[in-house]
Amino acid sequence: MSSKINLQQLDTFLSVVRCGGIGKAAEQLNLTQPAITTRIRNLEYSISATLFERTSRGLKLTKRGEVLLSYAEKFLHLAELVERDVVDHQAVERRLRLGVSETIAQSWLPAFVEKLNQKFPKLTVEIKVDISVELRNSLLDREIDLAILLGPISEYSVDNVALPEFELAWFASTSFSVEEAKQLKCPIASYARNTRPYRELKAALFEKVGPETVIFPSSSLSACFRLVEAGLCVAALPKALAKDYFERGSIREFDPGWTPSPLQFTASYLGDPKSYLIETAANIAHDVSMAQMT
Amino acid sequence: MSSKINLQQLDTFLSVVRCGGIGKAAEQLNLTQPAITTRIRNLEYSISATLFERTSRGLKLTKRGEVLLSYAEKFLHLAELVERDVVDHQAVERRLRLGVSETIAQSWLPAFVEKLNQKFPKLTVEIKVDISVELRNSLLDREIDLAILLGPISEYSVDNVALPEFELAWFASTSFSVEEAKQLKCPIASYARNTRPYRELKAALFEKVGPETVIFPSSSLSACFRLVEAGLCVAALPKALAKDYFERGSIREFDPGWTPSPLQFTASYLGDPKSYLIETAANIAHDVSMAQMT
DNA sequence: AGAGGTTACGGGCAGCGTAAGGATC
DNA sequence: GATCCTTACGCTGCCCGTAACCTCT
Numbered sequence: 001m002s003s004k005i006n007l008q009q010l011d012t013f014l015s016v017v018r019c020g021g022i023g024k025a026a027e028q029l030n031l032t033q034p035a036i037t038t039r040i041r042n043l044e045y046s047i048s049a050t051l052f053e054r055t056s057r058g059l060k061l062t063k064r065g066e067v068l069l070s071y072a073e074k075f076l077h078l079a080e081l082v083e084r085d086v087v088d089h090q091a092v093e094r095r096l097r098l099g100v101s102e103t104i105a106q107s108w109l110p111a112f113v114e115k116l117n118q119k120f121p122k123l124t125v126e127i128k129v130d131i132s133v134e135l136r137n138s139l140l141d142r143e144i145d146l147a148i149l150l151g152p153i154s155e156y157s158v159d160n161v162a163l164p165e166f167e168l169a170w171f172a173s174t175s176f177s178v179e180e181a182k183q184l185k186c187p188i189a190s191y192a193r194n195t196r197p198y199r200e201l202k203a204a205l206f207e208k209v210g211p212e213t214v215i216f217p218s219s220s221l222s223a224c225f226r227l228v229e230a231g232l233c234v235a236a237l238p239k240a241l242a243k244d245y246f247e248r249g250s251i252r253e254f255d256p257g258w259t260p261s262p263l264q265f266t267a268s269y270l271g272d273p274k275s276y277l278i279e280t281a282a283n284i285a286h287d288v289s290m291a292q293m294t
Numbered sequence: 295m296s297s298k299i300n301l302q303q304l305d306t307f308l309s310v311v312r313c314g315g316i317g318k319a320a321e322q323l324n325l326t327q328p329a330i331t332t333r334i335r336n337l338e339y340s341i342s343a344t345l346f347e348r349t350s351r352g353l354k355l356t357k358r359g360e361v362l363l364s365y366a367e368k369f370l371h372l373a374e375l376v377e378r379d380v381v382d383h384q385a386v387e388r389r390l391r392l393g394v395s396e397t398i399a400q401s402w403l404p405a406f407v408e409k410l411n412q413k414f415p416k417l418t419v420e421i422k423v424d425i426s427v428e429l430r431n432s433l434l435d436r437e438i439d440l441a442i443l444l445g446p447i448s449e450y451s452v453d454n455v456a457l458p459e460f461e462l463a464w465f466a467s468t469s470f471s472v473e474e475a476k477q478l479k480c481p482i483a484s485y486a487r488n489t490r491p492y493r494e495l496k497a498a499l500f501e502k503v504g505p506e507t508v509i510f511p512s513s514s515l516s517a518c519f520r521l522v523e524a525g526l527c528v529a530a531l532p533k534a535l536a537k538d539y540f541e542r543g544s545i546r547e548f549d550p551g552w553t554p555s556p557l558q559f560t561a562s563y564l565g566d567p568k569s570y571l572i573e574t575a576a577n578i579a580h581d582v583s584m585a586q587m588t
Numbered sequence: 589a590g591a592g593g594t595t596a597c598g599g600g601c602a603g604c605g606t607a608a609g610g611a612t613c
Numbered sequence: 614g615a616t617c618c619t620t621a622c623g624c625t626g627c628c629c630g631t632a633a634c635c636t637c638t
Contacts, residue, residue, distance in 0.1 A: 325629075326629075326630055329628075332629080336628090351637075
């Protein structure tokens with residue numbers, strides 16, 4: 001009796017094909033190279049045929065390998081459906097490594113996590129707040145499962161769910177007159193360096209105000225608001241985050257004649273391997289943000 | 295991370311459902327009851343839900359179990375397709391336990407085994423020759439994989455492939471005159487007791503010749519022909535088997551006005567679990583017999 | 589008591605990681 | 614030598630079988 005194939009072997013096989021090598025697959029699966037070699041060899045043994053031609057630089061699928069590939073995809077798709085329809089998400093403990101931009105952390109992240117915990121009560125959510133470019137790298141390195149950032153990420157491997165835009169507006173301390181503020185002559189607080197809003201703001205200020213404009217980039221948006229409140233800076237920041245400060249009466253909105261374009265966020269995740277949890281989380285992010293932003 | 299499901303668990307699950315109990319499934323899979331219990335419990339653990347309600351007499355599927363059942367069937371169907379399209383049958387060693395009636399053993403069995411070995415070079419064929427009723431029991435007890443017998447077997451679990459009929463004819467020693475033979479007054483050699491041809495012959499002789507007819511049932515058809523050759527008996531036997539004896543000139547055909555109806559053989563096998571090998575073997579039996587019987 | 593399933597526990601083996609070994613550029 | 618993959622080998626943990634146990638009729 002020939003030993004039967006199993007899902008782990010097929011999953012491994014798919015990883016090797018998609019990663020284009022055993023070493024890469026081992027990395028992706030958090031295993032060693034020999035472990036992957038063994039799995040593939042066992043799979044080949046159990047079908048009594050080779051799946052790869054071992055060339056000098058890496059592997060190449062055989063015809064049989066191509067055929068098995070299509071079946072392996074069907075198997076894992078089916079496994080994903082079982083995950084969706086049969087597994088009890090109320091009971092199973094899992095982990096979601098979530099990366100979010102500061103803006104999100106300051107607005108609808110709590111509502112998102114609450115909804116997530118409602119749908120997956122045993123889910124552990126690990127949150128990392130960072131600038132979009134770092135989140136992007138973390139996602140591609142598989143250090144996080146889902147990134148909510150200034151997107152989309154235009155890699156073929158990434159799926160992006162568009163989220164509602166954040167409109168920006170100019171804010172200044174109420175100690176300034178509107179006319180004073182409009183000059184944009186005091187320092188401008190802004191998003192951190194290496195972020196899209198920062199670069200766009202810097203370019204626009206250079207063009208519309210002049211090269212001598214001073215920008216204070218900050219990795220913390222609440223710090224920006226504090227700087228504005230204190231009358232040290234003015235800033236173009238998301239309207240959605242200004243509510244508390246308005247209520248305190250410490251800042252006001254003003255219009256110097258232009259504002260940076262709205263912030264387009266996406267919930268982005270790797271398409272392979274397909275995960276119902278991550279996909280659902282991205283959709284929940286969409287639903288929650290839509291509800292919160294109206 | 296919840297441990298993943300695997301194909302073995304799903305296969306076991308299917309067996310339990312189809313056998314209607316853990317004990318029966320254990321028997322079918324040649325394992326012990328606790329092993330099956332463990333597999334099912336692990337499967338339940340990995341989906342974090344129960345699949346069966348444990349009642350006093352046996353198990354009953356839960357709603358989740360019903361859903362998983364349909365997926366499990368899809369999984370194993372897919373596995374069967376892989377078996378068909380990916381596994382190298384030229385290389386894999388397998389075993390086919392074949393049960394055949396004497397008539398088949400004497401006619402196209404060699405051609406069948408040759409063709410089988412041509413298509414599956416590494417296949418071990420175990421041959422058991424017995425009367426149809428015993429082959430039927432062996433098949434249902436899973437002691438053989440494929441039975442070629444007087445069919446069909448009308449159990450819901452059995453698939454039957456119809457094979458060409460064996461026409462019967464009356465034979466007598468050339469030492470008898472045709473007129474002598476037609477009386478059917480000497481003993482009649484026939485198939486073994488408990489076979490369909492025996493019962494039919496006995497009933498027909500009772501009606502057409504009388505209750506005093508003597509029948510010599512034999513489990514060996516070649517023994518029947520020898521008895522006929524020796525002038526001790528006449529017999530209604532398959533035309534297809536008479537060729538050698540004709541050529542020797544030791545027997546002749548005669549027609550007492552009626553002959554038993556032709557022998558209808560089938561290649562029969564259990565539908566569960568689906569097996570490409572067995573299914574293909576049955577079809578090869580069909581092809582070979584069609585070719586040989588023309 | 590017997591027919592069903594479950595729990596307890598020891599042993600064998602599959603499969604992992606570490607480390608060393610090719611092969612090819 | 615660098616980059617891949619494979620081989621060798623010890624070890625851990627999974628899963629099976631034996632045996633005892635439970636629970637209903």
